[in-house]
Amino acid sequence: MAPIDPDPYVRGILSGHRRMIAKTMTLIESSLKEHQQAAFRVMEKILPHTGKSIRLGVTGVPGVGKSTFIENLGVYLADQGHKVAVLAVDPSSRRSGGSILGDKTRMEKLSAHENAFIRPSPAGETLGGVAAKTREIMLVCEAAGFDVILVETVGVGQSETSVASMVDFFLVLMIAGAGDELQGIKKGVLEMADGIAINKADGENLPAVEKAKTDLETALHFIRPETPTWSPPVLTCSSVNEGGTKKVWDMVLDHHQKFKATGEFMQRRKHQSLDWMWTLVEAGLRKRFHNNKIINEKIPAVSEQVENEKISPSAAADMLLSYL
Numbered sequence: 001m002a003p004i005d006p007d008p009y010v011r012g013i014l015s016g017h018r019r020m021i022a023k024t025m026t027l028i029e030s031s032l033k034e035h036q037q038a039a040f041r042v043m044e045k046i047l048p049h050t051g052k053s054i055r056l057g058v059t060g061v062p063g064v065g066k067s068t069f070i071e072n073l074g075v076y077l078a079d080q081g082h083k084v085a086v087l088a089v090d091p092s093s094r095r096s097g098g099s100i101l102g103d104k105t106r107m108e109k110l111s112a113h114e115n116a117f118i119r120p121s122p123a124g125e126t127l128g129g130v131a132a133k134t135r136e137i138m139l140v141c142e143a144a145g146f147d148v149i150l151v152e153t154v155g156v157g158q159s160e161t162s163v164a165s166m167v168d169f170f171l172v173l174m175i176a177g178a179g180d181e182l183q184g185i186k187k188g189v190l191e192m193a194d195g196i197a198i199n200k201a202d203g204e205n206l207p208a209v210e211k212a213k214t215d216l217e218t219a220l221h222f223i224r225p226e227t228p229t230w231s232p233p234v235l236t237c238s239s240v241n242e243g244g245t246k247k248v249w250d251m252v253l254d255h256h257q258k259f260k261a262t263g264e265f266m267q268r269r270k271h272q273s274l275d276w277m278w279t280l281v282e283a284g285l286r287k288r289f290h291n292n293k294i295i296n297e298k299i300p301a302v303s304e305q306v307e308n309e310k311i312s313p314s315a316a317a318d319m320l321l322s323y324l
């Protein structure tokens with residue numbers, strides 16, 4: 001079978017042709033070898049056209065209001081003429097099976113907006129796989145002229161780390177009075193945050209929100225900022241009021257301008273690209289190891305020798321690795 005010609009895809013993406021954008025994403029998500037090879041060639045050609053966007057990651061526990069926030073902010077930005085792409089990283093395919101439809105209907109105004117594009121989480125067996133696909137999909141969006149990329153991720157487990165490592169600004173959404181210590185203030189998450197917004201700052205929630213803000217500011221005092229350029233602020237916002245997320249966007253822009261001025265913006269992106277390369281190298285090595293015929297033949301005997309203390313685990317590991 002003739003290989004798939006990447007050029008129609010590349011032309012389609014660069015001219016912002018929605019159907020070709022979606023078809024490219026399908027190639028990226030496919031597990032067929034010829035699709036992956038085609039996606040690879042498309043990516044190579046569009047790479048020079050990528051990078052010109054602000055990438056904002058949004059995390060927070062289920063129900064904190066991430067999708068509603070993205071809908072509100074997305075409409076605000078799209079109305080201003082920005083081209084807004086919304087992506088999601090959700091490694092549990094069963095869950096995303098439900099929330100794909102859920103989010104598209106929840107983001108009713110945004111999905112109907114001519115300046116917006118919404119893509120649910122790619123399905124995948126591993127978080128690494130899902131995150132890698134989302135990164136490529138993000139680049140496709142940029143080459144197609146989207147200048148704001150919003151990435152939603154569930155606030156549980158490792159997916160936050162992957163999203164934080166692909167965005168320019170990592171926003172943690174919280175709600176007041178839900179037992180803050182339970183709220184994934186897994187400390188690690190706060191350490192990754194470039195900013196925190198306490199959501200649902202409306203109606204009866206307001207007093208609790210103000211208290212949560214003060215508590216959080218105190219907690220953040222104990223985390224040393226990564227750079228003298230920026231200390232993660234704590235804001236409050238509401239996604240049910242029109243434009244209720246504007247303050248948060250102003251914070252993202254402020255961060256963007258400051259990081260551009262110091263050179264930290266490009267530095268961070270370069271860092272992220274290298275990290276990604278090494279992640280892929282490690283994943284590739286692992287795969288080669290497990291697919292290696294000789295290694296697979298040796299494993300049972302070597303394992304038995306380790307179990308019977310005939311050879312040490314480290315000598316055994318050394319031996320298996322030497323067949324790579």
Ligand SMILES: Nc1nc2c(ncn2[C@@H]2O[C@H](COP(=O)(O)OP(=O)(O)OP(=O)(O)O)[C@@H](O)[C@H]2O)c(=O)[nH]1
Nearest residue numbers: 061062063064065066067068069199200238239240
């Ligand atoms: N009062 C109030 N309610 C909100 C606000 N934002 C979201 N909600 C409500 O909170 C509920 C959850 O909102 P979602 O946007 O679906 O939350 P999510 O974080 O995306 O949830 P998952 O995708 O399931 O993790 C919905 O019933 C929203 O209507 C807000 O700013 N104020």
Ligand SMILES: [Mg+2]
Nearest residue numbers: 066067103152
């Ligand atoms: Mg959601």
